[in-house]
Amino acid sequence: MASSPPRPGRDTRVARLPPRERILDAAEELFLREGIRAVGVQAIAEQAKTTKMALYRHFATKDALIEEWLRIVAAGYAAAFDGAETGHPGDGRAQVLAVARFIADGLPDIARRGCPFVNSIAGLPDRGHPARRLIEEHKATQLRRLTDMCRSAGARTPEGAAAEITFLMEGAQVSAQNGSVDRVGERLLTAVEAVLARAGAVGGR
Template sequence: MKEHKRVKTPPRERILAAAEELFYREGIRGVGVEAIAARAETTKMALYRHFASKDALVAEWLRLVVVSEEAVFERLAAEHPGDARAQLWGWVRFIAERLAGCTGRGCAFNNSVAELPDRQHPARQVIEAHKVAQLRHVEALCAQAGLTEPKEAASKLFFVVEGAQVSASSLGTGTAGERLLDIARGILGEAPTSPSRERCGPQGVKRPPISGKRS
């Protein structure tokens, strides 16, 4: 019988997986490329073949986080077609359950912004573009849900979601999630039946596998 050899994950994927783990656990500034290469079982030279700099690697890691965040809205749209209010509540619940059910350092975006004060940094630009697009999407859902003053409602909802994620480390994840749901109820009205809890990844996000390509 022919023996099958185990296919090793390509270096680029291993580097991204190692970067995700280390950046989230120890912070961007606390991790050097040598540590990432070692965790990925490759070399520093190989890392630089795939990423021009550590900054480029950080930006690519955050692009993958963006993909996983966008996938939440895509899933909710598929689960609640034509029901914008249910999609909004699904998003709020996802954040609240992520806070209540997962441990870690909090939101990767907020952590990264704190470590990257330069707004011209490529990773900061990834984060800011994502947040603008996410707010616009929430505004569109608020309008579709027939909320009065949809832009104002979206702004309030977005603000409280962001605030819950930032304050979770000091208030406690359960308390922050409960307050989020309570305030969201005042914006969206009563919530429909709660969907099942999502499986959490390193920062509480249900993640697609890291790959060399991104959508």
């Protein structure tokens, strides 16, 4: 799903970060630009203006750094789901639309930098890799939460509606990343509303 928001004034901002945060910031910049497997620890250390030794004090291995970065990205999505639920208590339809808007709002950043999960999964062919498992667990949790929202909205088949909406949101991210479709955010919101209407989902009580 969507990437973290763009980070303005990177050079001056990064210089003020603690070492661990500088390393994570540098890793994100390089992983999104070049791919997680193409980037070495030395390049990350140089981007963070630190040393490999200092990097290894914070992260035992490069794989541990990849996993922590993806954990932070996943937490951003979890926070968006939390915000949709607290912002629209008891209104599953509004919750789903809030999540869809969060994805739509993040599409311009996806177009510039790519989706962290889409970009990373290609570099994680081992299904047992901790970072790969983190991505799969994150996606499964999101699907469960969307299903609960669709159920709260009164969808006749909440599992099916949630699967369709997930398909639309992830497809919108890929389309934004490769530039294959125009007005992706607008089309995503229209399509999600259509799924909810077809499923019989209604507003809050």
